[in-house]
Amino acid sequence: MPNKLKVVFAGTPDFAAQHLAALIDATNIDVVAVYTQPDRPAGRGKKLQASPVKQLALQHALPVEQPESFKQADAQATLANYRADVMVVVAYGLLLPQVVLDTPRLGCVNVHGSLLPRWRGAAPIQRALWAGDHETGVAVMQMEAGLDTGPVLLEARLPILPTDTSETLYSKLAELGPKALCDALHDLERLQQTAVVQDDAQATYAKKLSKEEAQLDWQQPAVALERWVRAFNPWPICWLACDNGEIVKVWRTDVVAGANAAPGTILQADKHGVVVQTTDRALRLLELQPAGKKPMPAADFLNGRSDWFTPGTTLPQVKS
Template identity: 70%
Template sequence: MRIVFAGTPEFAAGHLAALIAAEEHEVVAVYTQPDRPAGRGKKLQASAVKKLALEHGIAVEQPQTLKDADAQAQLANYHADVMVVVAYGLILPESVLRIPTYGCVNVHGSLLPRWRGAAPIQRAIWAGDSHAGVAIMQMEAGLDTGPVLLEKSLPIGADETSSSLYDKLAQLGPVALLECLADLPSKLSSAQVQDETLVTYAHKLSKEEAQLDWSQPAEVLERWVRAFNPWPVAWLISATGETVKVCRTQVHPGQPGAAPGAILQADKNGIVIQTQEQALAILELQPAGKKPMPAAAFLNGRAEQFPVGRQLGGVSDE
């Protein structure tokens, strides 16, 4: 098939690479976000998808919007059988969805209708889901609302972080996409409409919500830390009022009668803090301006930040 590919980050580039390698398909054009300033010098940087397309001599389009007639006419000129969309970052108007012969299909990092939206990988870990996956869906005007053509799932490990799960789904997605495209007309005719009663939304992450809340159970906070790794990284306010990032934790027995936020232990084995249910042992932390380090290394010279018996609380100035 003649394919127009739309995507921007590394996750999307992996899918584009699979399409390029598939001899039965031809990628006739790539759509990606305009170059953005990045790094200390704030120089314009091309997206991972653009770099890959240019390496293979594929035409690259970077419109600010697809809502105007000229952009839509340019897309129509490629005479695509299908438009494949993976983490593109621009809204596709309904008129655009109708341009390719078979419409537009999207690769989404969740088992729809669970976790529609911007952060499905992180929300699945945070919620304690047993499985994650990718869904290939036919795009509609709504947010991740289209009928599902194909899904593939995998278990979420007990120590899974957003980073590790992202890597696994980045491998699974291209496999699912190629399988779907191999028999697209049949997949479209048998597409499954999403059950609206099962919908959950994966809202965009924020630094503010990454602050650990000691009124939550320890098992929830342990997932919290894994879900926010590698961004924005879970954090707390130490007894001296400093913001400290929390990189790795485990559930630990609590102390009967201790208030949530109470520091129960601070030694080479970890910093143990009481929660609503049980306690959370912090094994790796990252002070401001430093790299992540084991609890023992953190406490060497910073023990005043976690005095046993004190109760943590407070709100960051960030």
């Protein structure tokens, strides 16, 4: 394109801010405005805190808009007045009505952290890891009214390693996504003509994570539990209940040989870790966190707490 592409950017967390930074640095893009969620209370003092996207925008003296929604005519008119070529949306957190999707000359483009149509929704990174997917990536998509249903303009792929947690995958995708976005915007009008329509029959949904589903279920295979721990790291962190009623968070595990014992049975608890039987093999707990303490190696945890994991006893099962 001979002229700079006029972009309105909409996003909120650090993942989005890394994409905004790439657009600010791009020579062929002019960011004319930034949209982000209203400031929210945070920290012990519950003081209002600007999002990472807002903080970055203010550093670069970019206009910032923070509407509660786009349902009001004045919010829609404000967007239209920026006369953007395209609106880029990355982890914004607000639903965009059709009138907004139609406002920019080239519509709205979204960066999603999965290989669509797999893992549409709020937690694609964690769900891909938990499910045992061998790869993930980012999809740059032309937005439609449905949830992550628009045609894919460009995608970039990334292998999921056996050591990956959702935190490490998040970091990798935060590097992959901005480049893919800039590549897509550089050739946007051509890519819109060749965009790949998603196959809804292949779609899966990545719902938000909850603390309740982070409780380890010993009726699952060991490899699934090991992935579970990595997928929920660093939030909400997997946990288990001990016989004494204490809740223990589980940060790191591996899979070892099991025994002829009921799922949830503690097979071993020593300096090498706490070994718990599952439906097939066993899960060894390597890094644990009691309430009010920091994460620590299992050996340190057992100092003074050896009665929490007595070999031969069975941990409580997940309540249905």
